[in-house]
Amino acid sequence: MTDPILSLRNLSVTFDIRPRGAWPWTQPLKLHAVSDMSFDLQPGECLGVVGESGSGKSTLARAIVGTVPSSGGQINFEGHDLADMTPRQRRVHRRDVQMIFQDPLAALNPRMTVGDIIAEPLVTHEPNVSRADRKARVQDMMQRVGLLPNLVNRYPHEFSGGQCQRIGIARALILKPKLLICDEPVSALDVSVQAQVVNLLRELQRDMGLSMIFIAHDLSVVKHISDRVVVMYLGRQMEVGEAQTITMRPEHPYTQALIASVPIPDPVLERKRARRTLDGELPSPISPPSGCVFRTRCPKAQPSCAKAIPPMLEVAPGHLVACPYHEPENVLAVSA
Amino acid sequence: MPAYSSDAERLIEVSHLAEVQGRSLWADARSRFVRNKAAMAGAFILIVIAFFALFGQLIAQYERDMIDFTLIGANMQKGVPSIETGHYFGTDSSGRDLFARVVQGTQISLMVGIVGALVAVIVGTLYGAVAGYAGGRTDDVMMRLVDVLMSIPFMFVLILMLVIFGRSIFMLFLGIGLISWLDMARIARGQTLSIKNKEFVEVAHATGVAPFKIIMRHIVPNLLGIVIVYATLLVPQMIIFESFISFLGLGVQEPNTSLGALISQGASNMAYGVLWQLFFPLGFFVLTIFGFFFVGDGLRDALDPKDR
Numbered sequence: 001m002t003d004p005i006l007s008l009r010n011l012s013v014t015f016d017i018r019p020r021g022a023w024p025w026t027q028p029l030k031l032h033a034v035s036d037m038s039f040d041l042q043p044g045e046c047l048g049v050v051g052e053s054g055s056g057k058s059t060l061a062r063a064i065v066g067t068v069p070s071s072g073g074q075i076n077f078e079g080h081d082l083a084d085m086t087p088r089q090r091r092v093h094r095r096d097v098q099m100i101f102q103d104p105l106a107a108l109n110p111r112m113t114v115g116d117i118i119a120e121p122l123v124t125h126e127p128n129v130s131r132a133d134r135k136a137r138v139q140d141m142m143q144r145v146g147l148l149p150n151l152v153n154r155y156p157h158e159f160s161g162g163q164c165q166r167i168g169i170a171r172a173l174i175l176k177p178k179l180l181i182c183d184e185p186v187s188a189l190d191v192s193v194q195a196q197v198v199n200l201l202r203e204l205q206r207d208m209g210l211s212m213i214f215i216a217h218d219l220s221v222v223k224h225i226s227d228r229v230v231v232m233y234l235g236r237q238m239e240v241g242e243a244q245t246i247t248m249r250p251e252h253p254y255t256q257a258l259i260a261s262v263p264i265p266d267p268v269l270e271r272k273r274a275r276r277t278l279d280g281e282l283p284s285p286i287s288p289p290s291g292c293v294f295r296t297r298c299p300k301a302q303p304s305c306a307k308a309i310p311p312m313l314e315v316a317p318g319h320l321v322a323c324p325y326h327e328p329e330n331v332l333a334v335s336a
Numbered sequence: 337m338p339a340y341s342s343d344a345e346r347l348i349e350v351s352h353l354a355e356v357q358g359r360s361l362w363a364d365a366r367s368r369f370v371r372n373k374a375a376m377a378g379a380f381i382l383i384v385i386a387f388f389a390l391f392g393q394l395i396a397q398y399e400r401d402m403i404d405f406t407l408i409g410a411n412m413q414k415g416v417p418s419i420e421t422g423h424y425f426g427t428d429s430s431g432r433d434l435f436a437r438v439v440q441g442t443q444i445s446l447m448v449g450i451v452g453a454l455v456a457v458i459v460g461t462l463y464g465a466v467a468g469y470a471g472g473r474t475d476d477v478m479m480r481l482v483d484v485l486m487s488i489p490f491m492f493v494l495i496l497m498l499v500i501f502g503r504s505i506f507m508l509f510l511g512i513g514l515i516s517w518l519d520m521a522r523i524a525r526g527q528t529l530s531i532k533n534k535e536f537v538e539v540a541h542a543t544g545v546a547p548f549k550i551i552m553r554h555i556v557p558n559l560l561g562i563v564i565v566y567a568t569l570l571v572p573q574m575i576i577f578e579s580f581i582s583f584l585g586l587g588v589q590e591p592n593t594s595l596g597a598l599i600s601q602g603a604s605n606m607a608y609g610v611l612w613q614l615f616f617p618l619g620f621f622v623l624t625i626f627g628f629f630f631v632g633d634g635l636r637d638a639l640d641p642k643d644r
């Protein structure tokens with residue numbers, strides 16, 4: 001195996017929360033957005049990250065990009081720890097790791113033309129490129145993501161959601177980065193457009209040899225594009241494994257519940273299936289449950305689950321589950 | 337976007353289309369503004385007043401500081417506004433041509449308003465944007481300073497300054513420049529706080545764009561709408577402010593004058609029946625103020641983010 005391009009070791013991110021009206025000298029509360037995440041990403045691999053809203057997926061992405069500081073653990077990008085990079089290495093990191101966002105319009109400055117938006121990373125990192133070259137590269141990139149190159153002088157509000165997402169993708173890829181982080185890139189798009197954008201990303205990933213982290217709140221999109229999947233709950237990883245394994249034979253109760261809560265489009269299959277929805281609310285990340293964080297909603301919870309945080313057990317090579325009471329469940333034998 | 341029925345058609349379309357010029361948000365706002373009648377009337381009034389201030393001296397028949405001694409004491413009879421004598425707006429109580437003086441008064445008043453607004457736009461916007469974007473302790477310190485400056489009764493300080501250092505236009509501009517940016521800084525900071533959480537700012541930050549460039553490229557252009565609206569509403573405020581100082585007799589010094597000073601003189605001579613001495617400067621004052629308010633209102637509607 002080659003060296004991983006990205007490796008996380010026990011990464012934690014906490015936010016200081018000051019309750020309203022608290023004295024300035026009282027200790028702020030700690031919000032645990034991401035706790036104890038560890039995984040490796042191989043060059044050219046696509047890793048899916050799934051979890052409910054509020055499980056810390058975006059925070060994880062931001063920590064890897066470097067826009068929120070980590071509060072513990074390490075993020076190694078190409079062997080360098082993000083926390084103690086030299087300014088030079090940091091520059092390289094900033095150009096080699098790019099991100100695209102959930103809300104495609106909000107990610108584009110409404111006062112800039114599409115051409116200027118896509119060119120911004122280029123202007124920042126290669127200021128010596130001539131105007132003509134820059135324009136050629138921008139238009140080339142636009143073509144690659146499926147935008148008409150003669151629209152360079154248009155403004156973001158003149159485009160549809162799917163087109164805005166393509167603009168975001170063009171901007172992220174113009175510097176030929178090594179790692180692309182997609183934070184729910186299709187959740188805000190029409191279903192008909194979602195597939196187009198996912199296919200485009202898959203195509204670009206293959207052509208450019210990108211490593212990718214693809215975030216989504218359920219497995220339905222992720223399983224098409226990812227090689228491996230990390231399932232997150234309340235900032236912690238619950239299960240890691242091959243996309244095929246996670247979708248077909250999940251072992252962690254949370255993954256099983258997550259899959260079961262998504263309806264199947266086929267009504268016959270849907271009726272056959274034992275539906276278990278996720279009851280209750282996501283607990284507050286300010287005071288997460290002791291022991292296993294999922295125990296407040298887990299159908300298999302035991303008294304011992306409250307005692308200690310369950311370690312990641314390797315149930316098969318490359319398949320890790322954070323639950324001692326795991327058992328395989330063939331979720332959808334029929335449709336497989 | 338036209339719908340393309342086939343790839344071939346799309347290709348033909350591509351080769352035929354020249355680069356399309358997009359419609360910026362500014363262009364949208366401009367067309368909305370042009371459709372607003374009150375705002376256009378305001379803009380028209382302001383243009384006429386600006387022309388009057390710039391070129392009025394050319395049609396004035398008298399120098400503004402020429403005292404016609406034959407008129408002193410006989411103002412009520414001989415100083416009446418008339419086309420024949422060339423005193424279009426009549427004369428003031430010292431026998432000076434009121435037309436020429438109103439031209440100069442308008443000049444000074446407009447200048448006070450515009451300088452005040454410019455200082456506010458440049459200093460206030462940058463100050464607020466930097467404070468808001470930096471956040472944390474820098475923001476705290478910078479905004480507390482604004483609070484402190486705001487809590488000083490500036491009218492009082494300015495009057496003291498004018499009394500101690502002598503009355504001069506420079507002092508007046510200094511005083512107005514000192515206060516005008518404070519509100520603007522607060523407004524700009526508030527807006528910056530919401531803009532900096534937008535994802536396009538995060539992208540720029542993640543890509544490694546330098547903080548100052550982020551402020552100039554991503555924050556300030558998105559602030560500009562509200563800044564322009566506030567600036568046009570600030571101009572009349574500054575004019576009123578100057579007029580008040582001049583009304584107290586502390587503003588512009590003779591032989592120079594401003595609308596406020598002229599109104600003050602006109603008001604004190606009202607009892608002698610020379611009402612034109614009050615009405616001409618007052619008319620220009622009111623028209624200018626209304627013009628700016630209408631334009632400001634129109635800009636606010638045109639640039640309103642709700643419509644986007």
Ligand SMILES: Nc1ncnc2c1ncn2[C@@H]1O[C@H](COP(=O)(O)OP(=O)(O)OP(=O)(O)O)[C@@H](O)[C@H]1O
Pocket residue numbers: 015016031032033051052053054055056057058059060217285
């Ligand atoms: N800047 C911040 N300051 C304080 N708390 C934050 C901040 N950003 C995120 N959080 C909190 O961290 C937790 C995880 O948020 P995050 O946005 O990472 O979740 P997510 O999995 O991306 O959710 P979604 O699917 O809704 O995007 C949430 O409880 C959120 O309120």
Ligand code: SF4
Pocket residue numbers: 253254292293294295296298299300301302305310322323324325326
């Ligand atoms: S450790 Fe216990 S509570 Fe957590 S998932 Fe397993 S069974 Fe459920």
Ligand SMILES: [Mg+2]
Pocket residue numbers: 057058059183184
């Ligand atoms: Mg998110």
